[in-house]
Amino acid sequence: MTQPFLSIKGIRKTYGQVIAVKNVTLDVAQGEFMTFLGPSGSGKSTTLYILAGFQDPTDGDILLNGQSLLSTPSHKRNIGMVFQRYTLFPHLTVGENVAFPLRIRRVGQAEIAERVSKALKLVRLEGFEDRKPALMSGGQQQRVALARALVYNPPVLLMDEPLSALDKKLREEIQFEIRRIHQETGVTILYVTHDQEEALRLSDRIAVFSQGEIDQIGTGQELYANPATHFVAGFIGDSNFINAEVLSSADGKAKLALPGGTVIDGVPMHAGKTGGKSASLLLRPERLSLSSHQVANGLAVTINDITFLGNNIEVSTRTGNGESLSVRLPFGHEAIASISRGDQAWLSFEPKSTHAFA
Amino acid sequence: MVVSATTDGGQRKIRRNGSFGYVVPALLLIAFFFIIPVLMLLMRSVLEPTPGLQNYRELLGSTTYLRVFMNTFTVAGLVTVVAVVIGFPVAWLLAIMPDKWSRLVMAIIILSMWTNLLARTYAWMVLLQRTGVVNKMLINLGIIDKPLALVNNLVGVTIGMTYIMLPFVILPLIGILKSIDPAVLRAAALCGANKRQCFTRVLLPLSLPGIASGALMVFVMSLGYYVTPALLGGTSNMMLAELVAQFVQSLVNWGMGGAAALVLLVVTLVLYAVQLKFLNPNRAR
Incomplete structure (x- = not known):
C-alpha cells in the first residue's frame, strides 16, 4: 500500500x-x-x-x-x-x-x-x-x-x-x-x-x-x-423518517412492518448500537410516489398541504399515526390534478431505495 | 483637560437649535477658571516686571534654566519609555486573561491610583533610601557591595513617577489590545511568523495608536509633575513644575513663573497636535 x-x-x-x-x-x-x-x-x-x-x-x-x-x-x-x-x-x-x-x-x-x-x-x-x-x-x-x-x-x-x-x-x-x-x-x-x-x-x-x-x-x-x-441520512439531503417494526433481518436486509400494517421486504438494514425490534426508516422525498387510489403495499396518508416550488411540487402528508412525510413531485405530475388538501392518498416506494436504521 | 480630550478623540457638535443655552454655564466656567487665568498668566509673563520678552529670553538663554528643561524632558521621556515597556506586557496579560481575573487585577491597579499620592511617594522614599528595602535586598543577594543612591536624584524621580504613571499606559492599552482578534495572530503564525515576528509585525503596529495615546498622556503629565520630583529628586535636580513653584512662591516673580508655565503649555499643545495629526486612534482603526 x-x-x-x-x-x-x-x-x-x-x-x-x-x-x-x-x-x-x-x-x-x-x-x-x-x-x-x-x-x-x-x-x-x-x-x-x-x-x-x-x-x-x-x-x-x-x-x-x-x-x-x-x-x-x-x-x-x-x-x-x-x-x-x-x-x-x-x-x-x-x-x-x-x-x-x-x-x-x-x-x-x-x-x-x-x-x-x-x-x-x-x-x-x-x-x-x-x-x-x-x-x-x-x-x-x-x-x-x-x-x-x-x-x-x-x-x-x-x-x-x-x-x-x-x-x-x-x-x-x-x-x-x-x-x-x-x-x-x-x-x-x-x-x-x-x-x-x-x-x-x-x-x-x-x-x-x-x-x-x-x-x-x-x-x-x-x-x-x-x-x-x-445521522448521515438526516444530515445529507432532505429526508423523512418513520418508525417501523423489524420482523426479521438477515444479510443486511430486513423485513419491516410499517404503521398501518404494510409489510415490506428487502430493506437495506444498518444495525446501530441498539439493535432492537424497532427501526427508523429513511424515505427520500423524491423517491416516494403518490397516488390518489389505493396501491399494493402502499402507505395510506392524508394530504396536509401542497406547495408549488417552481421546478417541483412539495406535498406534505401525514400517516395514520401522525407522522409527517414530505413528498417531492416533478412539475406537472399527474397525481397533482386529482388531489387536494384533506384528501386520502397512498404512497409507494421501492424497498431497495430505502434504508432502515436500528 | 488636554488629557481627557486625548481619549475622547472626535469633537461633538451641538446641532439642535435652542439647546445652546444649557451649555452657557459650562462655557462660563471654562472661561473663568481656565481661559482667563491662562491669558492673565500670559499677560504677566510679557508685562512684568516691564513689558517685553525679557522673561522668555532669560528663561531660554540661561544654562541654569536650560538644565531644568533638560531634566524635565529627560525624566518625562524616561518615565514614558519605561512605563510603556512595563505597561505593555501587563496590558496584554490583562487583555487575554479570563475576565474574572483581569477584573481583580484592574481593581488592584485602580486602587493604587486612588491611594494618596503623597503616601505613595513617601513609600518610595522609604523603599529607595540607602538603608531601604531595595538596597538591602540587592546587597544581600550579592548584586552590589555598597548601597546605590536611589533617592534625591533623577533615578528616584524616574522610578517613583513610572510607578504613578503606569496605569495611564495600561488602561488605554487594554481596550486596544482587546479589540485585536486573536485569529489575526493565528493567521500570522500560519503565514510563518514566529512569536517575535508576530509581535513586531502585527501586534505592535496594531496597538500603536493605544501606545501613542498612553505615552502622550504620560509624557504630558510628567512634564508638569510636581510632588514626586520635589520629594524624590532632591534640591539639585529641579524640574519645570518645581521651577514655576519657586518663581511664584519663593521669588514672587510672576513674570518668570508665567513664562515657564506657558513654555510647558506650548510644548504640551504641540505634542497633542502632532498626535492628532499622525496617530489619531479614531482614524487608524
Missing part, C-alpha cells in the same frame, strides 16, 4: 471532562478536496485547529508525507489557512498582506512582487494591491486571505467556514471561485463547513462529523445513496 499524503491517526482531544474530538482517523490523497461536514460542536473545527498546530491533541498523530507534524510549531508547518473571521492585517495594504508570508521567508523583492501579483490574479483581484482591507467587502477580504494562504505554495490549505459570514449569493460565487482555484493549483484542501449544500458543491469527498467522531467518509453521492448512520 502506498503511503497516504496526509494521514490523521486516532486524534482525540479532551478539555477536562469535555470531549471535543473522540476518535478521528482519516487519510487524504494529494490534491484532494476533503470537507469536514457536521453541526457545531461535532469536533470538525478542533480537528482542523490541531492540523494547524493551534491545539495539541490529547492522543493520536498527524502524518504529512509520512512525517509527524505534531512536534512542529504552527509557524514552521508551512500550512495555509483561511479563517471564518476576517484575518487580514488591517495596518497593511492588500499587496503587503499577500507579501507577508514571503517577507517572513526572506524571498527577494522582485520575486515577491511577481508572486503577489500572480496570487492576486488567481483570486481575480489584480490592481487591488494598494487598497487597505477595511475598504473591501467581506468577499473580497476572504479572497485576499485565500491569496495570502496560497502565495507560499503550501502543500495543504485549511479552510475553516470561510464563507459563513457572507450572504448566500456571494457565497455561491466564491464557492465557484474556490473550485476553480482548487483545479488550477491542485492544492490539497481540507474544508470545514456545517452547510451540506456547500460541502456537496465543493468536495471530492466528505467526512461527516458527529459528536467528535466521523460517521462516514465518501463522495456526496455515496453519502446520499448509502448513508451509514441515521
Whole structure:
C-alpha cells in the first residue's frame, strides 16, 4: 500500500471532562478536496485547529508525507489557512498582506512582487494591491486571505467556514471561485463547513462529523445513496423518517412492518448500537410516489398541504399515526390534478431505495 | 483637560437649535477658571516686571534654566519609555486573561491610583533610601557591595513617577489590545511568523495608536509633575513644575513663573497636535 499524503491517526482531544474530538482517523490523497461536514460542536473545527498546530491533541498523530507534524510549531508547518473571521492585517495594504508570508521567508523583492501579483490574479483581484482591507467587502477580504494562504505554495490549505459570514449569493460565487482555484493549483484542501449544500458543491469527498467522531467518509453521492448512520441520512439531503417494526433481518436486509400494517421486504438494514425490534426508516422525498387510489403495499396518508416550488411540487402528508412525510413531485405530475388538501392518498416506494436504521 | 480630550478623540457638535443655552454655564466656567487665568498668566509673563520678552529670553538663554528643561524632558521621556515597556506586557496579560481575573487585577491597579499620592511617594522614599528595602535586598543577594543612591536624584524621580504613571499606559492599552482578534495572530503564525515576528509585525503596529495615546498622556503629565520630583529628586535636580513653584512662591516673580508655565503649555499643545495629526486612534482603526 502506498503511503497516504496526509494521514490523521486516532486524534482525540479532551478539555477536562469535555470531549471535543473522540476518535478521528482519516487519510487524504494529494490534491484532494476533503470537507469536514457536521453541526457545531461535532469536533470538525478542533480537528482542523490541531492540523494547524493551534491545539495539541490529547492522543493520536498527524502524518504529512509520512512525517509527524505534531512536534512542529504552527509557524514552521508551512500550512495555509483561511479563517471564518476576517484575518487580514488591517495596518497593511492588500499587496503587503499577500507579501507577508514571503517577507517572513526572506524571498527577494522582485520575486515577491511577481508572486503577489500572480496570487492576486488567481483570486481575480489584480490592481487591488494598494487598497487597505477595511475598504473591501467581506468577499473580497476572504479572497485576499485565500491569496495570502496560497502565495507560499503550501502543500495543504485549511479552510475553516470561510464563507459563513457572507450572504448566500456571494457565497455561491466564491464557492465557484474556490473550485476553480482548487483545479488550477491542485492544492490539497481540507474544508470545514456545517452547510451540506456547500460541502456537496465543493468536495471530492466528505467526512461527516458527529459528536467528535466521523460517521462516514465518501463522495456526496455515496453519502446520499448509502448513508451509514441515521445521522448521515438526516444530515445529507432532505429526508423523512418513520418508525417501523423489524420482523426479521438477515444479510443486511430486513423485513419491516410499517404503521398501518404494510409489510415490506428487502430493506437495506444498518444495525446501530441498539439493535432492537424497532427501526427508523429513511424515505427520500423524491423517491416516494403518490397516488390518489389505493396501491399494493402502499402507505395510506392524508394530504396536509401542497406547495408549488417552481421546478417541483412539495406535498406534505401525514400517516395514520401522525407522522409527517414530505413528498417531492416533478412539475406537472399527474397525481397533482386529482388531489387536494384533506384528501386520502397512498404512497409507494421501492424497498431497495430505502434504508432502515436500528 | 488636554488629557481627557486625548481619549475622547472626535469633537461633538451641538446641532439642535435652542439647546445652546444649557451649555452657557459650562462655557462660563471654562472661561473663568481656565481661559482667563491662562491669558492673565500670559499677560504677566510679557508685562512684568516691564513689558517685553525679557522673561522668555532669560528663561531660554540661561544654562541654569536650560538644565531644568533638560531634566524635565529627560525624566518625562524616561518615565514614558519605561512605563510603556512595563505597561505593555501587563496590558496584554490583562487583555487575554479570563475576565474574572483581569477584573481583580484592574481593581488592584485602580486602587493604587486612588491611594494618596503623597503616601505613595513617601513609600518610595522609604523603599529607595540607602538603608531601604531595595538596597538591602540587592546587597544581600550579592548584586552590589555598597548601597546605590536611589533617592534625591533623577533615578528616584524616574522610578517613583513610572510607578504613578503606569496605569495611564495600561488602561488605554487594554481596550486596544482587546479589540485585536486573536485569529489575526493565528493567521500570522500560519503565514510563518514566529512569536517575535508576530509581535513586531502585527501586534505592535496594531496597538500603536493605544501606545501613542498612553505615552502622550504620560509624557504630558510628567512634564508638569510636581510632588514626586520635589520629594524624590532632591534640591539639585529641579524640574519645570518645581521651577514655576519657586518663581511664584519663593521669588514672587510672576513674570518668570508665567513664562515657564506657558513654555510647558506650548510644548504640551504641540505634542497633542502632532498626535492628532499622525496617530489619531479614531482614524487608524
